[in-house]
Amino acid sequence: MKKVLFAIAICFITMAALSSCSSHDNTPEGVAKAAVECLKAKDYKGYMDLTSATKEQKEAMTAMLQKVGQQTDEKGGVESYEIVDQEIDEEKGTATVNVKVTYGNGDTEDNKMKMLKKDGDWVLSADK
Numbered sequence: 261m262k263k264v265l266f267a268i269a270i271c272f273i274t275m276a277a278l279s280s281c282s283s284h285d286n287t288p289e290g291v292a293k294a295a296v297e298c299l300k301a302k303d304y305k306g307y308m309d310l311t312s313a314t315k316e317q318k319e320a321m322t323a324m325l326q327k328v329g330q331q332t333d334e335k336g337g338v339e340s341y342e343i344v345d346q347e348i349d350e351e352k353g354t355a356t357v358n359v360k361v362t363y364g365n366g367d368t369e370d371n372k373m374k375m376l377k378k379d380g381d382w383v384l385s386a387d388k
Contacts, residue, residue: 281294281297281298281301281303281306281307281310284310286380286381286382287382288346288348288355288356288357288373288375288382289343289346289357290382291310291357291373291375291382291383291384292343292346292357292359292373292375293341293343294306294310295307295310295373295384296338296341296359296361298310299325299328299329299332299338300337300338302329304322304325304326304329305322307325308321308322308325310383310384311383311384311385311386312376312378312383312384312385312386312387313386314386317386321386332363335363335364335365335367336363336364336365336366337363337364338361338362338363338364339362339363339364340361340362341359341360341361341362342359342360343357343358343359344358344359344360344370345357345358346358353376353377354374354375354376354377354385355374355375355376355377355382356372356373356374356375357372357373357375358370358371358372358373359371359372359373374387
């Protein structure tokens with residue numbers, strides 16, 4: 261009985277972690293939060309689904325994200341993050357969201373996430 265309850269609990273935890281990546285507000289801030297949650301959960305496919313990347317770019321970038329995940333693990337994982345500010349240009353359909361990430365070892369890092377509006381949805385820009 262304990263094994264069954266444990267298996268059910270693991271399923272719920274996994275579903276909660278994956279749903280945090282897939283459901284988000286269609287805003288630059290919402291996409292940025294979802295992206296960090298995907299990285300925390302090592303859901304690289306979920307992260308790539310938030311981008312404007314082509315299929316070929318997604319395959320190449322997923323390998324890069326796995327290396328980033330290893331580096332994040334070496335820093336003790338993502339402890340917390342906060343949206344510092346954002347600049348949105350609705351006319352051009354672009355945005356930049358500044359995210360401050362704090363790792364388990366106490367290090368912090370500021371990241372600029374560039375976004376664009378594609379078919380009415382905000383996505384992470386695959387372009388540098």
